[in-house]
Amino acid sequence: MDCTAESVADAMRAVAAVVVEHRDELIRLDREIGDGDHGENMARGFTALVSKLDGNVPSSPGGVLRLAATTLISTVGGAAGPLYGTAFLRAATSVGDVASMDGAVVAAALRAALEGVVARGKAELGDKTMVDALTPAVAAAESVAATGGGVAEVLEAAAEAAELGADSTVPLVARKGRASYLGERSAGHLDPGARSTSLLLRTFAGRAR
Amino acid sequence: MDCTAESVADAMRAVAAVVVEHRDELIRLDREIGDGDHGENMARGFTALVSKLDGNVPSSPGGVLRLAATTLISTVGGAAGPLYGTAFLRAATSVGDVASMDGAVVAAALRAALEGVVARGKAELGDKTMVDALTPAVAAAESVAATGGGVAEVLEAAAEAAELGADSTVPLVARKGRASYLGERSAGHLDPGARSTSLLLRTFAGRAR
Amino acid sequence: MKKIINDPATVVVDALRGMALAHADLLDVQYEPAVVVRADAPVPRKVALISGGGSGHEPLHGGFVGRGMLDAACPGAVFTSPTPDQVAAAVTRTDGGAGALLIVKNYTGDVLNFETAAELAAADGVDVRTVVIDDDVAVKDSLYTAGRRGVGGTVLLEKIVGAAAERGVDLDGCEALARRVISQVRSMGLALTACTVPHAGEPSFTLADDEMELGIGIHGEPGRQRVPVGSAEVLVPALLDPIVEDLPFGEGDRVLLFTNSMGGTPLIELYLAHGIAERLLAERGITVERRLVGPYITSLEMQGMSLTLLKLDDEMVELWDAPVHTPALRWGV
Amino acid sequence: MKKIINDPATVVVDALRGMALAHADLLDVQYEPAVVVRADAPVPRKVALISGGGSGHEPLHGGFVGRGMLDAACPGAVFTSPTPDQVAAAVTRTDGGAGALLIVKNYTGDVLNFETAAELAAADGVDVRTVVIDDDVAVKDSLYTAGRRGVGGTVLLEKIVGAAAERGVDLDGCEALARRVISQVRSMGLALTACTVPHAGEPSFTLADDEMELGIGIHGEPGRQRVPVGSAEVLVPALLDPIVEDLPFGEGDRVLLFTNSMGGTPLIELYLAHGIAERLLAERGITVERRLVGPYITSLEMQGMSLTLLKLDDEMVELWDAPVHTPALRWGV
């Protein structure tokens, strides 16, 4: 498939729909070990992105990613706003102004996104955050890209790894973010940010097929 | 029996015990159509009276009634405080300084008490207040006293009539006191003040036997 | 029942102890009988303003004791009017030779207990007057009830007459002013949840998840009507319309709008409701010149709110703006 | 969920509208992006004090905007930190040429969003400093968590540094003072009931009738420990002892005691708790020189309370007493 600005914008619209659909689930997850706003925050941010995209799609995939970054930063708030915002910003920078992305570009963008999240939030693998979903996703994406995989294969691998990574947060004791205040009581719950990361990647993968 | 200061004081102690025992019932009745304090108010007042009586019983029945009046006025508060206070004050005045009461004196004291409650609270029969218990009690007491009944018979008749009178408040719509704010919704509930009046008279009757 | 208390029987005294420590510069608290007195009482040649009622409505009345407002407050047990000896003690402690004005909310218990106290004080030679405030428009058919209750208007009355007394207005003047405020103030409240009186241990009533009590009093007594909960755009006019239509307030009137929390409703909701009320009044051509927003006359932890509207004139505006220095209201000093 | 609101998505803006109307003399409210600004901003040559955070903690922070306290507050969605563009707009609106101090409560979201805003403002040439307050002793093992949360101490910090900025203390001085307050203030809270975030529609957690959350934050997030509810004599030391032992506060120390309601706990219980806390401090030889009692940093309608203790010196006492004129705190004017 062609991974142009239009198709990235379409993927963002699809993500918005998925986030709205999973809003209550993300709220419930965040209520259990956080403050119950993650679903609302993400829904607000991606809904705002959809209206910005309406009839005004940037000319390159990188432009769409940059618009996602600034929109999420200025509408999401909370921890997720700056973290996802930075992720998309770094991804946009990594993509540059290519007109269409291939598997290697996507894998590099994912790597840049992860580095942005870690730079901002200082979380390590196992701290029970979105990093636990994104880290294996990047690794999987890179290994598929290294063997010449296309965008669809790269994103499929990333989505699959992110799902496993998100699930791996369940037994963990949180050491970053609001859930960390709970100490041992945070174990036994899925991290909402890891869940939203895996939803995003799954949706991107679905659109790439 | 002899209706002396000591026996009136004993009756007051018995009333205190009964009021404490029925505290929660009176609170519940008042919660339904009032503000839920009648049992607490009455228990506080009569408990205070018992400590005042400890080792310091006034020399006449009238004196005990007066002590009850001033104690209730200064400790009960709410509507019941001034109403029961006035009732006992008027009863004390009616009894005067006789050393022992007979049936006629008791009936006259009850009449004075009723007049005091009505003078203070301006309630009429059927307004769903303690007046609905006290009015038939006074009538019954007077008719037994008129045929030469003793204290025990007079109080037994009063207690019986008060119970019926209290029960008669159930279907009524309140027109006085806090229950009146409920309008039609006050119907179907026993008036807490009428209930406490009937408890008082039943206890007095029990001690007089 | 979940409360931060020790023995339900001593809640009022225990709270008074904390209040005395928190506001030692403003208040002098007596315990037997319980009276909250202005620290510099008696103020010579000043009319003494005294109010009181059941506890559980904090900051009313103790929080309004101080310069420019009350000289003393008599706290009864929770939701139970105070006894006459509390009120009589308050008169004795605050009488500066210019007489005393008793501000009584219209409830049978309050009226009867203050009545007895007034007799006691008069017997002591103090010129005592009583005004009874009954601003709750939720009580209809006052011929067949104990009459309208005294609610939110009490706060405004205490502030305005308090300012007049502080300026040296005499007892006749204070009484006349109080009656004028009473004639021009109207209120109504609603409850989303019930409250629990400590000694009762159980809620005063139960409401389903989609119900509210409209026309609630301030004592956890059920309201006039149980209706479905609506959005704020429905709730606010349900309170405001009966108030406006009762006096009535009309186009060109200048008013003070008092948006009050029953205790458990947070400020974010209260501001939201206040904004709607201001908009609705503007639509009616009524000018909101002064406002008070907050939990000032409450029912323990009850969630709900009330609105109070006072028709203003220049004198009342000036008295409202005059300095006040109490635990709960403070400006100009 | 029973709340006096319209659409959960517009609660903050709807409440801001009411706040703007209620305090038009003090506040200037902007909506896109949402910022509550001091009416006379920018004040030339004065350090601009800016804070903000999720909404639902009212009166924090908007209620503390005004003379002698904040220049601007940035209200996020309920329990969600504000976005960088709100903070950047606040800096632009209030910059009087002496730089801006951002007061940030230590939560990942707040820290990250203010960090981004500080970068934006610095790029605009404004001298921006940030202080992060983390006074909640309930969070242990800060190496393994996001660190201690910013809670009640924030109110005291904003008042004291606000007074300094109003007096013309420069940015270095304000920043140093803020760090001194942060180093000397400690807090802890408990919840008897949960609260419900409007957009969530369900309580943040559920507590049995005999349970409380000890060490609760202010965002409806569960506390560190769920324990049985006790009497006030048990609850108050459960908060006070960890605070005193943490700094530690000791005999001879002069302190400000701040007894705060989480929103749903009524004043009568709060005063009761305050009285116990004062007694316990006196027993330890710690002198309570100033106090603040009331709902000043809340969690919507949550029932519960927090205690905050600040070690005072002469300068802090003087700054605490200095005039303040905001919707929620007002004295000396």
Ligand SMILES: Nc1ncnc2c1ncn2[C@@H]1O[C@H](COP(=O)(O)OP(=O)(O)O)[C@@H](O)[C@H]1O
């Ligand atoms: N330091 C961090 N690094 C990476 N991710 C983090 C960090 N802190 C929090 N998160 C992620 O953010 C999610 C919470 O986002 P959200 O609920 O929107 O913000 P908040 O915690 O401010 O309410 C967590 O589930 C976690 O995945």
Ligand SMILES: Nc1ncnc2c1ncn2[C@@H]1O[C@H](COP(=O)(O)OP(=O)(O)O)[C@@H](O)[C@H]1O
């Ligand atoms: N005007 C009145 N006349 C006679 N009895 C009254 C009157 N008003 C109230 N009562 C009685 O007082 C009772 C309530 O007493 P209580 O609950 O102690 O006081 P309050 O209503 O002030 O809380 C009512 O049940 C009723 O019997």
Ligand SMILES: [Mg+2]
């Ligand atoms: Mg969250």
Ligand SMILES: [Mg+2]
């Ligand atoms: Mg009652």
Ligand SMILES: [Mg+2]
């Ligand atoms: Mg009562």
Ligand SMILES: [Mg+2]
């Ligand atoms: Mg949040």
